[in-house]
Amino acid sequence: MQLDFFPSRTITLYIGRMFAVRIIAVLLMLVLVLQMLDLLSESGKILAAPGNGQGQLLTYASLRVPQLISRFLPYSVLLATIITLMTLNQNSEVIALKAAGLSAHQVLAPLFLVAALTSLVTFAFNERVVVRSSATLKAWQAAEYKAIPRDSAVKSNVWLQDGNNVLFARAVTGQGAETRMTDVSWYRRDRSSAVMEIVRSPEATYARPGWHFTKPTGFDVQSARRITYSADQVFAKSVDPAQVVIRKADADGESIGQLSNSIAAIRSAGYRTSELEGKWWHKLSGPLSALLMPLLGAVAAFGLARSGMLFVRAVIGMALGFAYFVVDNAALAMGNFGGYPPLLAAWAPFFLFLLIGETVLVRTEE
Numbered sequence: 001m002q003l004d005f006f007p008s009r010t011i012t013l014y015i016g017r018m019f020a021v022r023i024i025a026v027l028l029m030l031v032l033v034l035q036m037l038d039l040l041s042e043s044g045k046i047l048a049a050p051g052n053g054q055g056q057l058l059t060y061a062s063l064r065v066p067q068l069i070s071r072f073l074p075y076s077v078l079l080a081t082i083i084t085l086m087t088l089n090q091n092s093e094v095i096a097l098k099a100a101g102l103s104a105h106q107v108l109a110p111l112f113l114v115a116a117l118t119s120l121v122t123f124a125f126n127e128r129v130v131v132r133s134s135a136t137l138k139a140w141q142a143a144e145y146k147a148i149p150r151d152s153a154v155k156s157n158v159w160l161q162d163g164n165n166v167l168f169a170r171a172v173t174g175q176g177a178e179t180r181m182t183d184v185s186w187y188r189r190d191r192s193s194a195v196m197e198i199v200r201s202p203e204a205t206y207a208r209p210g211w212h213f214t215k216p217t218g219f220d221v222q223s224a225r226r227i228t229y230s231a232d233q234v235f236a237k238s239v240d241p242a243q244v245v246i247r248k249a250d251a252d253g254e255s256i257g258q259l260s261n262s263i264a265a266i267r268s269a270g271y272r273t274s275e276l277e278g279k280w281w282h283k284l285s286g287p288l289s290a291l292l293m294p295l296l297g298a299v300a301a302f303g304l305a306r307s308g309m310l311f312v313r314a315v316i317g318m319a320l321g322f323a324y325f326v327v328d329n330a331a332l333a334m335g336n337f338g339g340y341p342p343l344l345a346a347w348a349p350f351f352l353f354l355l356i357g358e359t360v361l362v363r364t365e366e
Contacts, residue, residue, distance in 0.1 A: 081297035135253030142171035210237035281346030295357035
Protein backbone atom coordinates (compact mmCIF):
# COMPACT_ATOMS: atom_id res chain seq x y z
CA MET A 1 0.00 0.00 0.00
CA GLN A 2 2.82 2.43 0.80
CA LEU A 3 4.20 2.10 -2.73
CA ASP A 4 0.96 3.47 -4.27
CA PHE A 5 0.42 7.22 -4.21
CA PHE A 6 -3.38 6.89 -4.35
CA PRO A 7 -5.39 4.79 -1.90
CA SER A 8 -7.88 2.24 -3.24
CA ARG A 9 -10.18 3.20 -6.10
CA THR A 10 -13.20 3.22 -3.78
CA ILE A 11 -11.58 5.58 -1.28
CA THR A 12 -10.26 7.85 -4.04
CA LEU A 13 -13.71 8.19 -5.61
CA TYR A 14 -15.37 8.67 -2.21
CA ILE A 15 -13.06 11.47 -1.04
CA GLY A 16 -12.74 13.03 -4.50
CA ARG A 17 -16.51 13.18 -4.99
CA MET A 18 -16.97 14.68 -1.54
CA PHE A 19 -14.32 17.30 -2.23
CA ALA A 20 -15.68 18.22 -5.69
CA VAL A 21 -19.24 18.66 -4.40
CA ARG A 22 -18.03 20.99 -1.65
CA ILE A 23 -15.96 23.05 -4.11
CA ILE A 24 -19.02 23.61 -6.29
CA ALA A 25 -21.25 24.40 -3.28
CA VAL A 26 -18.83 26.91 -1.77
CA LEU A 27 -18.19 28.52 -5.17
CA LEU A 28 -21.91 28.95 -5.86
CA MET A 29 -22.43 30.50 -2.44
CA LEU A 30 -19.55 32.97 -2.85
CA VAL A 31 -20.46 33.95 -6.41
CA LEU A 32 -24.14 34.41 -5.56
CA VAL A 33 -23.47 36.65 -2.57
CA LEU A 34 -20.71 38.68 -4.26
CA GLN A 35 -22.72 39.10 -7.47
CA MET A 36 -25.69 40.45 -5.50
CA LEU A 37 -23.49 42.97 -3.67
CA ASP A 38 -21.69 44.00 -6.85
CA LEU A 39 -24.94 44.41 -8.76
CA LEU A 40 -26.35 46.60 -5.99
CA SER A 41 -23.31 48.90 -6.21
CA GLU A 42 -23.37 49.15 -10.02
CA SER A 43 -27.11 49.13 -10.72
CA GLY A 44 -27.42 52.89 -10.26
CA LYS A 45 -24.75 53.59 -12.89
CA ILE A 46 -26.24 51.05 -15.31
CA LEU A 47 -29.80 52.37 -15.02
CA ALA A 48 -28.56 55.97 -15.30
CA ALA A 49 -27.72 55.40 -18.97
CA PRO A 50 -30.67 56.23 -21.27
CA GLY A 51 -32.64 53.18 -22.38
CA ASN A 52 -31.13 50.76 -19.88
CA GLY A 53 -33.38 48.49 -17.86
CA GLN A 54 -33.64 44.98 -16.48
CA GLY A 55 -32.07 43.49 -19.59
CA GLN A 56 -28.89 45.51 -19.10
CA LEU A 57 -28.72 44.45 -15.45
CA LEU A 58 -28.85 40.82 -16.55
CA THR A 59 -26.21 41.53 -19.20
CA TYR A 60 -23.92 43.02 -16.56
CA ALA A 61 -24.43 40.00 -14.31
CA SER A 62 -23.63 37.61 -17.18
CA LEU A 63 -20.38 39.49 -17.86
CA ARG A 64 -19.39 39.77 -14.21
CA VAL A 65 -20.08 36.18 -13.13
CA PRO A 66 -17.15 34.66 -15.12
CA GLN A 67 -14.77 37.13 -13.46
CA LEU A 68 -16.07 36.22 -10.00
CA ILE A 69 -15.80 32.50 -10.73
CA SER A 70 -12.21 32.86 -11.93
CA ARG A 71 -11.16 35.03 -8.98
CA PHE A 72 -12.80 33.10 -6.17
CA LEU A 73 -12.42 29.50 -7.38
CA PRO A 74 -9.07 29.11 -5.51
CA TYR A 75 -10.73 30.45 -2.34
CA SER A 76 -13.51 27.91 -2.83
CA VAL A 77 -10.95 25.11 -3.13
CA LEU A 78 -9.33 26.26 0.13
CA LEU A 79 -12.62 26.39 2.05
CA ALA A 80 -13.78 23.10 0.54
CA THR A 81 -10.47 21.50 1.56
CA ILE A 82 -10.93 22.53 5.18
CA ILE A 83 -14.61 21.50 5.27
CA THR A 84 -13.86 18.11 3.68
CA LEU A 85 -10.91 17.32 5.95
CA MET A 86 -12.73 18.46 9.08
CA THR A 87 -15.64 16.17 8.17
CA LEU A 88 -13.31 13.20 7.62
CA ASN A 89 -11.51 13.95 10.88
CA GLN A 90 -14.66 14.32 12.96
CA ASN A 91 -15.98 10.99 11.64
CA SER A 92 -12.65 9.30 12.50
CA GLU A 93 -12.19 8.38 8.84
CA VAL A 94 -8.69 9.88 8.76
CA ILE A 95 -7.71 7.74 11.75
CA ALA A 96 -9.07 4.66 9.98
CA LEU A 97 -7.12 5.48 6.82
CA LYS A 98 -3.87 5.98 8.71
CA ALA A 99 -4.47 2.82 10.72
CA ALA A 100 -4.78 0.98 7.40
CA GLY A 101 -1.23 2.07 6.57
CA LEU A 102 -1.84 5.16 4.46
CA SER A 103 0.53 8.11 4.78
CA ALA A 104 -0.63 11.72 5.05
CA HIS A 105 0.17 12.30 1.38
CA GLN A 106 -1.90 9.29 0.37
CA VAL A 107 -4.84 10.55 2.41
CA LEU A 108 -4.60 13.86 0.56
CA ALA A 109 -4.00 12.30 -2.88
CA PRO A 110 -7.69 12.36 -3.99
CA LEU A 111 -7.83 16.05 -3.08
CA PHE A 112 -4.72 16.75 -5.14
CA LEU A 113 -6.28 14.94 -8.10
CA VAL A 114 -9.47 17.00 -7.96
CA ALA A 115 -7.47 20.21 -7.40
CA ALA A 116 -5.29 19.46 -10.46
CA LEU A 117 -8.40 18.96 -12.61
CA THR A 118 -9.79 22.21 -11.18
CA SER A 119 -6.60 24.03 -12.22
CA LEU A 120 -6.89 22.75 -15.79
CA VAL A 121 -10.56 23.71 -15.98
CA THR A 122 -9.77 27.15 -14.55
CA PHE A 123 -7.06 27.80 -17.16
CA ALA A 124 -9.35 26.77 -20.02
CA PHE A 125 -12.23 28.80 -18.58
CA ASN A 126 -10.02 31.88 -18.25
CA GLU A 127 -8.76 31.58 -21.82
CA ARG A 128 -12.11 30.90 -23.46
CA VAL A 129 -14.64 32.82 -21.35
CA VAL A 130 -13.12 35.23 -18.82
CA VAL A 131 -10.91 37.19 -21.24
CA ARG A 132 -13.87 37.84 -23.55
CA SER A 133 -16.25 38.89 -20.78
CA SER A 134 -13.56 41.11 -19.23
CA ALA A 135 -12.85 42.89 -22.52
CA THR A 136 -16.55 43.44 -23.20
CA LEU A 137 -17.30 44.63 -19.67
CA LYS A 138 -14.39 47.09 -19.65
CA ALA A 139 -15.49 48.54 -22.98
CA TRP A 140 -19.06 48.85 -21.69
CA GLN A 141 -17.91 50.54 -18.50
CA ALA A 142 -15.71 52.90 -20.50
CA ALA A 143 -18.83 53.89 -22.48
CA GLU A 144 -20.60 54.51 -19.12
CA TYR A 145 -22.96 51.58 -19.79
CA LYS A 146 -24.24 53.09 -23.03
CA ALA A 147 -24.11 51.33 -26.39
CA ILE A 148 -20.62 49.95 -27.01
CA PRO A 149 -19.01 51.26 -30.21
CA ARG A 150 -18.88 48.59 -32.92
CA ASP A 151 -15.15 48.02 -32.68
CA SER A 152 -13.62 44.79 -31.48
CA ALA A 153 -10.47 46.65 -30.46
CA VAL A 154 -12.13 48.91 -27.88
CA LYS A 155 -9.73 49.56 -25.01
CA SER A 156 -10.29 51.43 -21.77
CA ASN A 157 -8.14 53.60 -19.48
CA VAL A 158 -5.28 54.23 -21.93
CA TRP A 159 -2.32 56.34 -20.71
CA LEU A 160 0.08 57.81 -23.30
CA GLN A 161 3.31 59.80 -23.04
CA ASP A 162 3.39 63.13 -24.87
CA GLY A 163 7.00 64.16 -24.27
CA ASN A 164 6.96 65.34 -20.67
CA ASN A 165 3.17 65.58 -20.74
CA VAL A 166 0.56 62.85 -20.33
CA LEU A 167 -2.54 62.01 -22.37
CA PHE A 168 -5.33 59.86 -20.89
CA ALA A 169 -8.40 58.43 -22.64
CA ARG A 170 -11.23 56.57 -20.95
CA ALA A 171 -11.86 54.60 -24.15
CA VAL A 172 -10.12 54.25 -27.53
CA THR A 173 -11.77 52.89 -30.69
CA GLY A 174 -10.76 52.58 -34.34
CA GLN A 175 -7.34 52.21 -35.91
CA GLY A 176 -4.89 54.45 -37.75
CA ALA A 177 -6.24 57.83 -38.81
CA GLU A 178 -9.74 56.72 -37.75
CA THR A 179 -8.74 56.36 -34.10
CA ARG A 180 -11.17 58.08 -31.76
CA MET A 181 -10.80 58.78 -28.04
CA THR A 182 -13.59 59.51 -25.57
CA ASP A 183 -13.45 61.23 -22.17
CA VAL A 184 -9.95 62.59 -22.81
CA SER A 185 -7.61 64.41 -20.39
CA TRP A 186 -4.28 66.06 -21.24
CA TYR A 187 -1.86 66.96 -18.44
CA ARG A 188 0.81 69.59 -19.14
CA ARG A 189 3.79 69.11 -16.80
CA ASP A 190 6.92 71.11 -16.06
CA ARG A 191 10.48 69.75 -15.93
CA SER A 192 9.94 68.41 -12.40
CA SER A 193 6.88 66.47 -13.68
CA ALA A 194 4.50 68.65 -11.66
CA VAL A 195 1.11 69.13 -13.36
CA MET A 196 0.67 72.73 -14.50
CA GLU A 197 -2.48 72.52 -16.60
CA ILE A 198 -5.29 70.02 -17.18
CA VAL A 199 -7.37 70.02 -20.35
CA ARG A 200 -10.45 67.81 -20.71
CA SER A 201 -12.65 66.98 -23.67
CA PRO A 202 -15.54 64.57 -24.30
CA GLU A 203 -13.80 63.25 -27.43
CA ALA A 204 -10.65 63.60 -29.53
CA THR A 205 -9.75 62.58 -33.08
CA TYR A 206 -6.42 62.36 -34.88
CA ALA A 207 -5.37 65.75 -36.34
CA ARG A 208 -2.15 64.76 -38.22
CA PRO A 209 -0.26 65.53 -36.01
CA GLY A 210 -1.77 65.78 -32.55
CA TRP A 211 -5.31 65.20 -31.34
CA HIS A 212 -8.27 67.45 -32.05
CA PHE A 213 -10.09 68.11 -28.75
CA THR A 214 -13.81 68.83 -29.14
CA LYS A 215 -15.19 71.55 -26.80
CA PRO A 216 -12.15 71.49 -24.50
CA THR A 217 -12.12 72.97 -21.00
CA GLY A 218 -8.92 73.73 -19.10
CA PHE A 219 -7.80 74.26 -15.53
CA ASP A 220 -4.65 76.13 -14.51
CA VAL A 221 -3.25 74.42 -11.43
CA GLN A 222 -1.09 77.29 -10.16
CA SER A 223 -3.77 79.96 -10.30
CA ALA A 224 -6.65 77.52 -9.63
CA ARG A 225 -8.45 79.21 -12.54
CA ARG A 226 -10.68 77.61 -15.11
CA ILE A 227 -9.71 78.15 -18.75
CA THR A 228 -12.39 78.45 -21.42
CA TYR A 229 -11.43 77.89 -25.06
CA SER A 230 -13.44 79.68 -27.75
CA ALA A 231 -12.82 76.91 -30.30
CA ASP A 232 -11.59 73.35 -30.58
CA GLN A 233 -7.88 72.86 -29.90
CA VAL A 234 -5.09 70.43 -30.84
CA PHE A 235 -2.97 68.87 -28.08
CA ALA A 236 -0.52 65.96 -27.66
CA LYS A 237 1.20 66.47 -31.00
CA SER A 238 3.84 63.82 -30.32
CA VAL A 239 1.26 61.04 -29.84
CA ASP A 240 0.39 59.13 -33.01
CA PRO A 241 -2.14 56.31 -33.62
CA ALA A 242 0.62 53.68 -33.79
CA GLN A 243 1.61 54.52 -30.24
CA VAL A 244 -2.04 54.22 -29.18
CA VAL A 245 -2.33 50.73 -30.64
CA ILE A 246 0.88 49.59 -28.96
CA ARG A 247 0.16 51.00 -25.52
CA LYS A 248 -3.45 49.82 -25.13
CA ALA A 249 -2.75 46.14 -24.51
CA ASP A 250 -4.99 44.73 -21.78
CA ALA A 251 -3.75 41.56 -20.09
CA ASP A 252 -7.15 40.80 -18.52
CA GLY A 253 -8.95 40.99 -21.86
CA GLU A 254 -6.46 38.99 -23.95
CA SER A 255 -5.72 35.28 -24.11
CA ILE A 256 -2.20 34.08 -23.48
CA GLY A 257 -1.52 33.92 -27.23
CA GLN A 258 -2.87 37.42 -27.89
CA LEU A 259 -0.93 38.78 -24.94
CA SER A 260 2.27 37.21 -26.30
CA ASN A 261 1.79 39.10 -29.56
CA SER A 262 1.08 42.35 -27.70
CA ILE A 263 4.22 41.97 -25.59
CA ALA A 264 6.32 41.34 -28.70
CA ALA A 265 4.91 44.44 -30.43
CA ILE A 266 5.43 46.66 -27.40
CA ARG A 267 8.96 45.37 -26.84
CA SER A 268 9.90 45.94 -30.48
CA ALA A 269 8.68 49.54 -30.14
CA GLY A 270 11.04 50.09 -27.21
CA TYR A 271 8.50 50.26 -24.38
CA ARG A 272 8.66 48.55 -20.98
CA THR A 273 6.83 45.20 -20.86
CA SER A 274 7.62 43.86 -17.38
CA GLU A 275 4.05 44.44 -16.12
CA LEU A 276 2.51 42.54 -19.03
CA GLU A 277 5.12 39.78 -18.76
CA GLY A 278 4.29 39.31 -15.09
CA LYS A 279 0.60 38.98 -15.94
CA TRP A 280 1.48 36.56 -18.77
CA TRP A 281 3.24 34.26 -16.32
CA HIS A 282 0.42 34.72 -13.81
CA LYS A 283 -2.03 33.33 -16.37
CA LEU A 284 -0.18 30.04 -15.77
CA SER A 285 0.63 30.27 -12.06
CA GLY A 286 -2.79 31.69 -11.07
CA PRO A 287 -4.88 28.60 -11.95
CA LEU A 288 -2.26 26.36 -10.29
CA SER A 289 -3.01 28.02 -6.94
CA ALA A 290 -5.93 25.58 -6.63
CA LEU A 291 -3.37 22.75 -6.54
CA LEU A 292 -1.76 24.30 -3.43
CA MET A 293 -4.94 24.55 -1.37
CA PRO A 294 -5.20 20.88 -0.27
CA LEU A 295 -1.59 21.06 0.93
CA LEU A 296 -2.05 24.33 2.84
CA GLY A 297 -5.34 23.20 4.36
CA ALA A 298 -4.06 19.70 5.19
CA VAL A 299 -3.37 20.64 8.80
CA ALA A 300 -7.13 20.39 9.43
CA ALA A 301 -7.14 16.67 8.53
CA PHE A 302 -4.96 15.36 11.32
CA GLY A 303 -4.97 15.38 15.09
CA LEU A 304 -7.73 14.02 17.31
CA ALA A 305 -11.07 15.76 16.83
CA ARG A 306 -11.98 15.25 20.51
CA SER A 307 -8.80 16.99 21.64
CA GLY A 308 -10.42 20.40 21.06
CA MET A 309 -7.69 21.47 18.62
CA LEU A 310 -9.63 20.79 15.42
CA PHE A 311 -10.93 24.37 15.23
CA VAL A 312 -7.43 25.74 15.82
CA ARG A 313 -6.08 23.51 13.05
CA ALA A 314 -8.80 24.73 10.68
CA VAL A 315 -7.90 28.34 11.47
CA ILE A 316 -4.22 27.60 10.81
CA GLY A 317 -5.12 26.05 7.45
CA MET A 318 -7.23 29.07 6.50
CA ALA A 319 -4.43 31.42 7.60
CA LEU A 320 -1.90 29.62 5.42
CA GLY A 321 -4.23 29.71 2.43
CA PHE A 322 -5.13 33.37 2.74
CA ALA A 323 -1.49 34.27 3.41
CA TYR A 324 -0.66 32.76 0.02
CA PHE A 325 -3.18 35.01 -1.75
CA VAL A 326 -1.84 38.08 0.06
CA VAL A 327 1.77 37.28 -0.85
CA ASP A 328 0.77 36.42 -4.43
CA ASN A 329 -0.97 39.77 -4.94
CA ALA A 330 1.90 41.65 -3.28
CA ALA A 331 4.50 39.92 -5.47
CA LEU A 332 2.51 40.67 -8.62
CA ALA A 333 2.23 44.33 -7.59
CA MET A 334 5.98 44.47 -6.97
CA GLY A 335 6.54 42.98 -10.40
CA ASN A 336 4.31 45.64 -11.97
CA PHE A 337 6.45 48.35 -10.37
CA GLY A 338 9.68 46.69 -11.47
CA GLY A 339 10.70 45.55 -7.98
CA TYR A 340 10.72 41.86 -9.00
CA PRO A 341 11.49 40.21 -12.35
CA PRO A 342 8.22 39.06 -14.00
CA LEU A 343 9.04 35.36 -13.70
CA LEU A 344 9.90 35.68 -10.00
CA ALA A 345 6.82 37.80 -9.26
CA ALA A 346 4.49 35.18 -10.76
CA TRP A 347 6.06 31.96 -9.50
CA ALA A 348 7.91 32.79 -6.24
CA PRO A 349 4.73 32.74 -4.03
CA PHE A 350 3.66 29.40 -5.49
CA PHE A 351 6.95 27.62 -4.78
CA LEU A 352 7.42 29.38 -1.44
CA PHE A 353 4.08 28.14 -0.09
CA LEU A 354 4.61 24.73 -1.71
CA LEU A 355 7.71 24.37 0.46
CA ILE A 356 5.93 25.77 3.51
CA GLY A 357 3.01 23.38 3.10
CA GLU A 358 5.26 20.37 2.56
CA THR A 359 7.39 21.32 5.57
CA VAL A 360 4.36 21.62 7.85
CA LEU A 361 2.91 18.35 6.60
CA VAL A 362 6.17 16.35 6.85
CA ARG A 363 7.22 17.76 10.22
CA THR A 364 3.83 17.25 11.85
CA GLU A 365 2.34 14.17 10.19
CA GLU A 366 4.98 12.13 8.35
